[in-house]
Amino acid sequence: MTLPHPTADQITLSNVLAALGDSTRLAIVGYLARREGRPTMCLNFTDFGSKTNISYHLAKLREAGITRTEVSGTSRLITLRRDDLDIRFPGLLDSIVAAAVDLPMVKKIEDAEEEALAQGEAR
Amino acid sequence: MTLPHPTADQITLSNVLAALGDSTRLAIVGYLARREGRPTMCLNFTDFGSKTNISYHLAKLREAGITRTEVSGTSRLITLRRDDLDIRFPGLLDSIVAAAVDLPMVKKIEDAEEEALAQGEAR
DNA sequence: CCGCTTGTTCAATAGATATTGAACTATTGA
């Protein structure tokens, strides 16, 4: 089962920039970049907003060609489409991610995660 | 006489991307990049929309820190803030401009210009 | 099979954004 994604050549600069022009989605991308390697699903973003809202933003990112969403059981695995974006717009994602990883919003939820983890261990 | 511009460190990634997420403004930036060196004023953009509309979009670009607007008599000279943007977000503008210069909208008005020029010469 | 987890879809709403024409400001050139 696969969700609809644009092919590499269907990705437009306008759509990419419009998608990233929202602070929530920019934070999602920054967070995804930090977690690269680790599987990331919708639940990981709940600190960014309600379940419904995250679903909405992730759909926007997917439709713009910024993320890839793979269905895995009841969850979805979200990854950045680094390779495709780099072919279409060389250097673009790198420069955006470089700044996005340091966004206050991203740091905030990383801190929240560490705290939750620490508490889980303490229990 | 100077218009209000954000300082380099007041420029945020979110604002820049939101400003460039509009196709008209993206075309303006692409066009500005093509004209780099030559002075460019609001009148040059009239093919992108009404006078009022261009004024609106140029204000957005200026407020986001993407362009600098200098008053010169009754006109304003618009330039890209390449240096400032490159310090804040290295590589970002370059990668965007590289794609934006080839936008259909940009090509269209360059063609229109050449035609107008040819006609002016013929007369 | 039942309930829990994970997400999506839908309808409603509030807020932001783009676009327009009319009126206005300010500078320049005759």
Place this chain on the structure above:
DNA sequence: TCAATAGTTCAATATCTATTGAACAAGCGG
């Protein structure tokens, strides 16, 4: 001083976008 030029401001509007809660779908574990 007058008229033309170059842009802005304003109010109105139409459209789009983000956000929410309720209802739904689908896989997983007991």
